Structures are given as C-alpha cells and as structure tokens.
Amino acid sequence: MALTGRTALLALAGVLVVGLLLPSAAGVGLVCGAVLAGVAADLLLAAPVRSLRLTRSGDTSVRLGESAHVTLTVENTGRRRLRARIRDAWPPSSWTPGSEQAASRHRVDVPAGERRRVTTVLHPTRRGDRPAHRVTVRSTGPLGLAARQGSHTVPWTVRVLPPFSSRRHLPSRLSRLRELDGRTSLLTRGQGTEFDSLREYAPGDDVRSIDWRASARRSAVAVRTWRPERDRRVLVVLDTGRTSAGRVGDAPRLDAAMDAALLLAALATRAGDRVDLLAHDRRARASVQGRPAAEVLPSFVNAMAVLEPTLVETDMRALVSAVLRRAPQRSLVVLLTTLDAAPAEQGLLTVLPRLTGRHEVLVASVADPRTEEMAAARGTVEAVYGAASAERTRAARRQTAERLGRHGVTVVDAPPEELPPALADAYLALKAAGRL
Amino acid sequence: MSTAAPHPPVPGAPSPATAPPAAAPHAATSLAPTAGSLWRRSRGFLAAALVLVLGGLLYAGLRAETRYPPLDPRSTAPDGARALARLLERQGVAVDTAPGPGRALDSGRPTTVLLTRAHTLTAAQLRELGSTVHAGGGRVVLVAPDPAELSALAPGTRPAGGGDADGGGAGDAPDGAAAVRSASTEPGCTLPEARRAGSAELGGLLYLPGGRADACYPRGGAFPLVRSLQGAGDTVVVGSGRFLTNDRLDDDGDAALALGLLGAHRRLVWYLPDDGRAPAAGGGTSPAALVPAGWRWGAVQAAVAAVLAALWRARRLGPVVTEELPVVVRASETTEGRARLYRRAKARDRAADALRHAARTRLAAVLGVPGGPGPEPVALTAAVAARLTGGPAPAGPAPGAGPADGPRSGGRAPSEVHALLYGAAPADDAALLRLADDLDTLERQVRQP
Numbered sequence: 050m051a052l053t054g055r056t057a058l059l060a061l062a063g064v065l066v067v068g069l070l071l072p073s074a075a076g077v078g079l080v081c082g083a084v085l086a087g088v089a090a091d092l093l094l095a096a097p098v099r100s101l102r103l104t105r106s107g108d109t110s111v112r113l114g115e116s117a118h119v120t121l122t123v124e125n126t127g128r129r130r131l132r133a134r135i136r137d138a139w140p141p142s143s144w145t146p147g148s149e150q151a152a153s154r155h156r157v158d159v160p161a162g163e164r165r166r167v168t169t170v171l172h173p174t175r176r177g178d179r180p181a182h183r184v185t186v187r188s189t190g191p192l193g194l195a196a197r198q199g200s201h202t203v204p205w206t207v208r209v210l211p212p213f214s215s216r217r218h219l220p221s222r223l224s225r226l227r228e229l230d231g232r233t234s235l236l237t238r239g240q241g242t243e244f245d246s247l248r249e250y251a252p253g254d255d256v257r258s259i260d261w262r263a264s265a266r267r268s269a270v271a272v273r274t275w276r277p278e279r280d281r282r283v284l285v286v287l288d289t290g291r292t293s294a295g296r297v298g299d300a301p302r303l304d305a306a307m308d309a310a311l312l313l314a315a316l317a318t319r320a321g322d323r324v325d326l327l328a329h330d331r332r333a334r335a336s337v338q339g340r341p342a343a344e345v346l347p348s349f350v351n352a353m354a355v356l357e358p359t360l361v362e363t364d365m366r367a368l369v370s371a372v373l374r375r376a377p378q379r380s381l382v383v384l385l386t387t388l389d390a391a392p393a394e395q396g397l398l399t400v401l402p403r404l405t406g407r408h409e410v411l412v413a414s415v416a417d418p419r420t421e422e423m424a425a426a427r428g429t430v431e432a433v434y435g436a437a438s439a440e441r442t443r444a445a446r447r448q449t450a451e452r453l454g455r456h457g458v459t460v461v462d463a464p465p466e467e468l469p470p471a472l473a474d475a476y477l478a479l480k481a482a483g484r485l
Numbered sequence: 486m487s488t489a490a491p492h493p494p495v496p497g498a499p500s501p502a503t504a505p506p507a508a509a510p511h512a513a514t515s516l517a518p519t520a521g522s523l524w525r526r527s528r529g530f531l532a533a534a535l536v537l538v539l540g541g542l543l544y545a546g547l548r549a550e551t552r553y554p555p556l557d558p559r560s561t562a563p564d565g566a567r568a569l570a571r572l573l574e575r576q577g578v579a580v581d582t583a584p585g586p587g588r589a590l591d592s593g594r595p596t597t598v599l600l601t602r603a604h605t606l607t608a609a610q611l612r613e614l615g616s617t618v619h620a621g622g623g624r625v626v627l628v629a630p631d632p633a634e635l636s637a638l639a640p641g642t643r644p645a646g647g648g649d650a651d652g653g654g655a656g657d658a659p660d661g662a663a664a665v666r667s668a669s670t671e672p673g674c675t676l677p678e679a680r681r682a683g684s685a686e687l688g689g690l691l692y693l694p695g696g697r698a699d700a701c702y703p704r705g706g707a708f709p710l711v712r713s714l715q716g717a718g719d720t721v722v723v724g725s726g727r728f729l730t731n732d733r734l735d736d737d738g739d740a741a742l743a744l745g746l747l748g749a750h751r752r753l754v755w756y757l758p759d760d761g762r763a764p765a766a767g768g769g770t771s772p773a774a775l776v777p778a779g780w781r782w783g784a785v786q787a788a789v790a791a792v793l794a795a796l797w798r799a800r801r802l803g804p805v806v807t808e809e810l811p812v813v814v815r816a817s818e819t820t821e822g823r824a825r826l827y828r829r830a831k832a833r834d835r836a837a838d839a840l841r842h843a844a845r846t847r848l849a850a851v852l853g854v855p856g857g858p859g860p861e862p863v864a865l866t867a868a869v870a871a872r873l874t875g876g877p878a879p880a881g882p883a884p885g886a887g888p889a890d891g892p893r894s895g896g897r898a899p900s901e902v903h904a905l906l907y908g909a910a911p912a913d914d915a916a917l918l919r920l921a922d923d924l925d926t927l928e929r930q931v932r933q934p
Contacts, residue, residue, distance in 0.1 A: 063786050073782055081789055099517040141808050183803060294812060296813045419820075430828065
C-alpha cells in the first residue's frame, strides 16, 4: 500500500476543523478516523495489482547509441477500473543519466476488462544485455487517498550491440577491393593471385600474361586475367584480458578493437573470405565459426555484445592452442591485443612461432591518444616529465612492434578512431600481395 | 536475472512463482506476497516483538514498587509513613490524602491538616488554609517549616539560630536555622499529647515559642516541638518528621506522640503535593500557555498530517535497481604513474635520455639516416648540421658534406647539435625544460629548413 499527497493534505485541512470546531482529543480522533476511513475505502476499491496481466513486446536488440522501444501491455482482468502509476524498472545504464525517472514512469487508466499499452524507450549507455528488472504498479483508489502497490516480473532482455561506428569507412574500402578484384580496371599479374578467365588481348596488356597455349588454339591472342584469391580464411581473435580493460578516451580498448574487427569482418565477407571470431583471455569467451557470408556480421555483433574485459592476464599459450584448433588450414589470424611491452614479451612473443609457422599473423593494437598528447606537452616541469615518460612508452611499443615484425607479423598500431580503417587497409594490402 | 526474492514453494498455499499457469494465469508474473509468505517473512519479527513485550511486562512486574517521597502515607519504605496512616485509621481517624489545600477547606468539621512539604504552597495559599482550618477549630501540623511558612500559619513562633544539621527524617534545614540530631528526649512541658507519650525521638530544626504556645522537648534552650493556639484551633510545629516514619514509629513514645498530635480530630487531611507540579503561582507564563487551548489539539493534528506526508514521501515505487559495472582503468595510467615517479625522483637524466632518444629516432627517419632507433651519433649529427646549413641533405652517413666550420645560415654547429642530441644530463628542471624546447626547435628546423 501507499499513501498519496492528498492524504497528508486532508489531514492538514483537518487542523482547521480541530482548531476551530473540535479542540479536543475527540476532534483529532474524528479527523484521523475520517482520513483513515477514506484510506481504507480507497484500498478496498482500488483495482487489484496482483491480477493484472502484463506482457511485453518490442525490440530485443539495439545498437549502442540508438533507442529501443519496449512495449508493456497492461491487461486489467479485474472488475474495477485501474488508475495506476507504473514504473518499468531497468538497470541504470539503460538510460542516459538523469532521464531514467521520466523514461521509466508511466500513467495508465485501464477500464475493467480492457488493455492498454505503454512504451518504455531505452537509450542504453553501455554494451551488453539489459534484462528488465520488474514492473511496479501503484493502483490508486477512486478518492485518490491511498493506493495498492505491487510488482510483477515480466522478463525481457534487450541486447545492446556494439555501435559499429566504423561503418562509414566501408564504402571506400569496398571500392578499393573492387579495384583489386579487377572489376573496375585490369589487374596486372601479381604473386599468389588466382587464375580467373581468358580474354582477347588488348593493347596495353602485360605481354607476360599472354597465354600462348590458349592463343595457339584460337585465332586471336588470348591473355589470362587474374583475380585476388577468394575463400580464404580469416580468424579474428579478440584478447579480452586485463589489457583490453584499459580506458582509451571514453571506452575500453576492447570496444575499439571490436569496432575494427567488425569493419574487417564486413570487408572480408564482401571479398569472399570466410571470417571466424574468437574472444579469449584465460579461456574462450565467445566464438563464431563457419557462418555463411550473410550471417557473419550479425553473429559477430551478437557475440560481441556481451563481451566484457576480464581482469586476468591473458593466457597466450591457451589462446594460440585455441587458434590452432580452430584453424587447421592456413589462415590470416588477426590478433587484436596490446603492444605494451611486459605482457607482449612474456606472452605473445614466446608463443608466436607456433602461430607464424602455419598462419599469416596480423597483430592490431589500440594506441592511446593520451600518450601522444603527453609526448607533445611542454611548458611545465610536470609536462616535460610526462613527455619523457610518454616517449619511453612509445619507444617500448615500437620495439615490441619491431620484434613482432621480425617474426613476419604485420603490426597495426593506431588510436581508436584510426584503427578500423588502418586494419582494413592492412588486410587489403595483404590480399593484394597475395599473402593470404 | 532479477534481484527479486524468489518464492520458495509454500505447503498449502500456492505461491505465484510455483502455481501452474492453468490454475492462476494472471498471477504468473506478480511478485505480491501471499498470506503464507507474509507469515513466514514476518514470524521472526513477531516472535521478537512478543519476547520484547513479555520481557518488559515481567520486568515491570518484578519491580512493581513505586518510589514515594518521604513521609508518604502509601510508602512502606523506612522513611515512609504507611504504618502511621494505618494506626490512625484503626483509631477511627479518617485519613484523606489531598494533592492541594482545597479538600481541607470545604469541610466544616474540625480537621487536622498535615503539611510535610509546605514549601510547595504559596504564602497566600498557606494563609488561606490556616485561617479556614483554625476557624473550624482544627489543627495544622507543620514538619520543619521555614520562617515564611511559620509567619503564615504560626505567627509568633520563630526558628532558633545555630546548630547542626539533622540526618534523618524530612527535615531539610534552611540556611541559618538551628538543627540538632533526633534523639530520645523528655517532654518537659504541659502539652497533654507530649505528657501522655513521654519521651520521644525529636530533633531537627529548633524553634522558639511566641505568645500563647507550649514548647516541648527542650534541646539546649530551643524546642523541636511548639504548639501555638491560633483562633479556635492550633498549629503544631515539629522540627523533624523522623518520629512519624515507619522506621522510628515503634521506638520510645513516638507512636503515642504521633497519634496524639494527628489524631486530635476525627479527620486528617494528609497534604501530598504532586512532585512534578510547581506551586500554581501567577508568575511566568510559558509561550505554550498563550496559545488558545483549541490550537494545541490543532498542533497535534498538524503532527499527524506531517507523519502522513512522511509516509507518502517514504514509499518508493519499486526497489532500487542495481547493476554490475565493468572495471575500467585508464590505459595511460602506467605512463602517468611513471611520469610522477620521474618527477619525484628528479630523474632528469632518464627523462632527458627518453626525450633525446625520441628526437634522434624521428630525425633519423626524416633525414633518412639508417640505423633505426639508434643511429650513429656522427652520421646523425652531420646530417642534421648539413640540413640546417641549407646544403644538400646527405643521403646516408656523409660527414664530409657538413663540416664543423661550414656556413651557418640560421643553423647550428655540429658540436652544438651533438651536445643537444647526445649531451650530458641537465643539471636542474629549468635545464630540462630548455632541453625539451631546444629539441622541438631543432626538429622543426630540420623538417622545414
């Protein structure tokens, strides 16, 4: 049960009655009795909360930064009219701070036997699953003095997907891919490219690509055309260990890595490659394998939605074993991890040979723009010491990258904004070079 | 998923969570507690409340005796006077207790009035009481009165000066009054009650008689008992009530004296002031007394309204929802921590080394000097100097192209460049600041010669 402001107001008005008409204990008793009687009548006459039938419908997933609409249907199965305030409670990060009060509260008026819909608009601020908490209904009586209050659990989960804000880089990379593909311009013969078809020689073609045997069979000179390899395997590995928890700008490193992985997956799927995903720290956290091209991106996004950085050191040995198990054939392994000196030297560099022996490896790391900022700072003693420290960090990262390069690993190290296009470019370069 | 307390199955009462959907489809999602779950949730509190109430009652029952002030006719304590009251009743004296003087005044028959604590009445009240009682032929018995009370009820009698304080009884001696310890004393006077009683335990404050008065039990020239005739009645002043107490009543002639003094008439009014109540004087008035009586009840009603408002505001629309947030640390934390360590340790050498190393690496990349992060000092210095002098930048280590004594068009000598890039650690923070700025300038010049 709950009282309303009207009850307190009525009791306050009773002060006049007691003060002017009945200045005695009996007067106080009379006024309080009247208020109590009103409250009791309201409680009796309010529509019951327990017998309400609540169902949900609406969005089950939403991209981070967009709004999800979840509809709650309130069916009044009782015989009395329901006038109620409803709070549709969700975890705090389902709304931008400050707007949750207005977004979660609804007022409904449902005549007996009818149903009404209220829509809760969620605006999540964080990736992951948002389960609905509970629905609390405060059913006010006809006098507006008191209300029955009760809660229902109406399960519903909204999955907040990674925003994939690097989508805007996709068109430009796709056009680069088409160039590689030979569909927009003639491609010269490169290493590792696949034979596509024969066509008639046109002036300007590389004479080396003339297929003499085919020319002999027909009257015209035939040249071979090439296209980039297709149906190669790409395995994107997300390191979800402690280094991925580091906040760069406003989001953890992991989120930037996810963005880059999504752009790469979208690009590689269009290029005809098969893309798999593995998220790993001490054990595999998420895995997407062998999906048809149309489903790769949705299943990636879905798998990434619930990933959170864990505060443990990544077990690189287990990670490499998992990669080798998942990718028996030669693949491009894109490892999104850190170049920080200590974890890389103790973990990655020791087990790298096992990986480079069978696969093409690309290591991508999220650089911290704050380090650049610190390195450029001058003017005060603190700033200069900060610059020195930042330079040392950068030197260490560069050194790690060089050591990785010596193992034949391609290294991409870029701040969060630039990492997705940089990784996509690195992939295109490898593809053009036929190293997949 | 939800933090709601789950409903375990209740025998006999199907809870919403466990009820089959066919039986109660509408209650499937409700979290409202059933009678059974309410009982299970609250029985612990109810049991605790019951134990508390029973314990309180038991404690109150065991300590039922009320504490009374001294010389109270209901008190069975050693300093009480219940024994005396019972004795008087057995003698046929009607003992009335009165909280104020009113009851004593409306009686026409001669009455004895006992004032054990006369100071709780005002002088006017005492005077009125005295005139009424004395006019009816009654008697006023005063226990250890002060001069103001004496002048109101027994004019002529006055306190004797000097003496020692009395430990027993109800005698609280005013300043300057003579007082002696209660002790067995011979009457030594013609007062019939005193003569009948013989020796009695008297003491406390001592008084000197005025005109028509009997003074008994002399103690060194002053008297602990003085009876003065007032109109048709009389006033008896005793220095201490000790001989009236339960403790002392059976000693000496105490009982006979007490019965004689208090049982002179068929009715005794035992004046018992309320402890909490101040003498009803017309002196100061509290602000509450100025409020009309009706509005005091109005204030009570306003308090009720305030409580209702608090209840209204206190009820939440559902519980607070909690959420586990991932732990996120700043990625640059270690870098910033190291900067602070450098600063605290004044590690100027390390800081300068880091800055120079970074500058050398960038310069080598710009000038195309091979060697990666650690280019050869001579080659790099020469290349930088050559670039600054405006000459053709040597592609690779070409020390001959930029000799130390070459033309210097806004450039620097190779020795200066060498000192900047490979020199000693700065001596203080100001030097470190200068070094950082110089390195920046050098880089800028090399990039835009």
